[in-house]
Amino acid sequence: MSDTAQISARARRALLLAPALIFLAVFFVMPLADNSARSFIGEEGGFTLARYASFLTDRFYLGVIAETVILSAAVTLISVVIAYPVAYVLVRKAGRLSGLIIFLLIAPLLTSIIMRTFGWQVLFARRGLVNQWLVTDLGLLDAPLRWLNTPGLAIAALVHVLVPFAVLSIASVLQGVDRRLEEGALMLGASRFRTFFEVTLPLTMDGIGTGAILVFMIANGSFVTLVLLGGGFQTLPLLIYQQFNTTRDFALASTMSTILLVIALACLWLQLRLVRRQGV
Amino acid sequence: MTDAPSRLTLTAIRKKFGALMAVDNLDLSVEPGALVSLLGPSGCGKTTTLRMVAGFETPDSGSITVGGDDVTRLPPNKRGLGMVFQSYSLFPHRTVAENVAFGLRMLGASKQEQSDEVRRMLDMVHLTGREDMYPSQLSGGQQQRVALARALVVNPRVLLLDEPLGALDKALRESMQFEIREMQQRLEITTLLVTHDQEEAMSMSDQIAVMQGGRILQLGAPNDIYDRPETAFVATFLGTSNLFEGEVSADGSLATPAGALPLPAQKAPGARATLSVRPERIVLGEAAGALPQGLSGRIVAASFRGSYAAYRIALDGSATEVTAYRQADASLGQTSLVLGDRVAVGWPVEHGVLVTTPDSRN
Numbered sequence A: 001m002s003d004t005a006q007i008s009a010r011a012r013r014a015l016l017l018a019p020a021l022i023f024l025a026v027f028f029v030m031p032l033a034d035n036s037a038r039s040f041i042g043e044e045g046g047f048t049l050a051r052y053a054s055f056l057t058d059r060f061y062l063g064v065i066a067e068t069v070i071l072s073a074a075v076t077l078i079s080v081v082i083a084y085p086v087a088y089v090l091v092r093k094a095g096r097l098s099g100l101i102i103f104l105l106i107a108p109l110l111t112s113i114i115m116r117t118f119g120w121q122v123l124f125a126r127r128g129l130v131n132q133w134l135v136t137d138l139g140l141l142d143a144p145l146r147w148l149n150t151p152g153l154a155i156a157a158l159v160h161v162l163v164p165f166a167v168l169s170i171a172s173v174l175q176g177v178d179r180r181l182e183e184g185a186l187m188l189g190a191s192r193f194r195t196f197f198e199v200t201l202p203l204t205m206d207g208i209g210t211g212a213i214l215v216f217m218i219a220n221g222s223f224v225t226l227v228l229l230g231g232g233f234q235t236l237p238l239l240i241y242q243q244f245n246t247t248r249d250f251a252l253a254s255t256m257s258t259i260l261l262v263i264a265l266a267c268l269w270l271q272l273r274l275v276r277r278q279g280v
Numbered sequence B: 001m002t003d004a005p006s007r008l009t010l011t012a013i014r015k016k017f018g019a020l021m022a023v024d025n026l027d028l029s030v031e032p033g034a035l036v037s038l039l040g041p042s043g044c045g046k047t048t049t050l051r052m053v054a055g056f057e058t059p060d061s062g063s064i065t066v067g068g069d070d071v072t073r074l075p076p077n078k079r080g081l082g083m084v085f086q087s088y089s090l091f092p093h094r095t096v097a098e099n100v101a102f103g104l105r106m107l108g109a110s111k112q113e114q115s116d117e118v119r120r121m122l123d124m125v126h127l128t129g130r131e132d133m134y135p136s137q138l139s140g141g142q143q144q145r146v147a148l149a150r151a152l153v154v155n156p157r158v159l160l161l162d163e164p165l166g167a168l169d170k171a172l173r174e175s176m177q178f179e180i181r182e183m184q185q186r187l188e189i190t191t192l193l194v195t196h197d198q199e200e201a202m203s204m205s206d207q208i209a210v211m212q213g214g215r216i217l218q219l220g221a222p223n224d225i226y227d228r229p230e231t232a233f234v235a236t237f238l239g240t241s242n243l244f245e246g247e248v249s250a251d252g253s254l255a256t257p258a259g260a261l262p263l264p265a266q267k268a269p270g271a272r273a274t275l276s277v278r279p280e281r282i283v284l285g286e287a288a289g290a291l292p293q294g295l296s297g298r299i300v301a302a303s304f305r306g307s308y309a310a311y312r313i314a315l316d317g318s319a320t321e322v323t324a325y326r327q328a329d330a331s332l333g334q335t336s337l338v339l340g341d342r343v344a345v346g347w348p349v350e351h352g353v354l355v356t357t358p359d360s361r362n
Helices: A002-040 A050-055 A059-093 A095-110 A113-124 A129-137 A151-175 A179-187 A192-203 A205-220 A224-229 A236-247 A250-279 B046-054 B096-106 B111-124 B140-152 B170-187 B198-204 B222-227 B232-237 B285-290
Strands: B008-017 B020-030 B035-039 B061-066 B082-084 B158-162 B190-195 B207-212 B215-220 B242-248 B253-256 B259-262 B272-277 B295-304 B308-315 B321-327 B342-346 B352-355
Touching (some): A059 A095, A059 A151, A059 A205, A059 A236, A059 A250, A095 A151, A113 A151, A113 A224, A151 A205, A179 A192, A179 B082, A205 A250, A224 A236, A236 A250, B008 B046, B020 B046, B020 B190, B035 B046, B035 B170, B035 B198, B046 B158, B046 B190, B082 B140, B096 B111, B096 B140, B111 B140, B170 B198, B198 B222, B207 B222, B207 B232, B215 B222, B215 B232, B232 B242, B232 B272, B253 B272, B285 B342, B295 B321
Parallel strands (some): B035 B190, B158 B190
Antiparallel strands (some): B207 B215, B242 B253, B253 B259, B272 B352, B308 B321
């Protein structure tokens, strides 16, 4: 009897999951598989790794991968450094204001990324608001500055989008740190500064790790921000877009997509390991 | 342990949280090397008092001194005190040895000194061989010992214990009570213990301060407080007590609903008074016939508690019920009592204690 109950419970669970799974299979897994498969099929229709071999030995393409990773790493580092104090204030100091802070953090995420990026354009265009303030209103500069198409602005815009993810990851772990542990360290003669580095920071490393991987993954695949704000970066997503739309070399684009996917999966794997270690 | 033990004093300490007076004009002096308990129900201000001594809260007024130094405004890390928390607060990301060495490392002790001291402390708390384990791999009692070792390794001037045994089961709690007390006396370390457990306070303390509403109601040695409670609250919080309220009549006895009861001391006729009698002082049956109270009643509840039996007796002619304990020892020649038995009830007059009640005070 318990056997049938178990089977029916399992069947019910499968039934509940079916719509989501079918949707994902048709609109996510199949196109992805199709796309990746294309990169392994040679001109004559046989299996080939030639594209990967040439891509991964080409200095230009390796440079693009390196630039993608370095840009993402920079964005990640800046985001985490900005996010930690925010998370700390949110959890430890905000009290009744914490709801407001969470709202302010999440509100930008409710706006489409394209709108937000246009916002940066409006602010920082040659005749944009910031230049108007600096030149006309405050008279600090004689000529408007060129903001668009600088690496700094692109990085700033990416950080702006991604900081909330880092804040929320760090805050959720910081929330679970027992204040008594910090009091214990203080009683043993550690200053507040020392207590932070000896107790609080090590105990929130998992939150930093999770947040950093999340930010890194999203930055790695970021496209809209870099297209609209420029910055002179040549990253994988931009190159893929070029191959599809300009060069129309679908096979090479698929190869690059697969490589980007592998990087993302590697990050996911790292994140799962982190989470699993937490669970022990 | 070369330093002489320090005296801890609290003078006129007040602390308000919003409208709530958490600690109200509290004075306390802990003799060098003594263990004093702050005992009371939750919300009585005992934990706030401890946290002010530790430095986690600042009193609104008053001063705290340790070994003669005023520490009232010093941060916790500059006070040179040790503390054991109810939840132990061991660092989960550090091994037992690293936990114990933490305080020494903060003091800048050498690696050699750290490992020597850690070994000595772990030996003292019987945890040799667990150096490389993590706190989560230890039992509650073992974590408790690590916490104690970690607090004591820096040779603190005062040890603060915040409900240190609250998370342990009863059997372990009793053996840890003895162990901590023995260690505290051997090291002659001035100690302030916060607890709501009256047994813990009685078995471990040189002195108990019973607290209620942010004040110390009574301070004294455990047996003094138990035998001579000054207030009804102390009489009932520390152990169990039978309270008889009434008015002193012209003949010097107390007129209560249960009857006229002789008092252990002279009291002006007309005054209201409350007499407290411990259950183990109550005499039941034939032996009570010779006692002056002349009460009798019927047993309405009886329970066996191992070394003794507890009875509730409804007194004749009133709604008063009396609790009595009787040693379960056949060699005393006592006949065993059962539910429904009629018995005479009394007590030697000197075992009654006059206490104040909230409405008889001023």
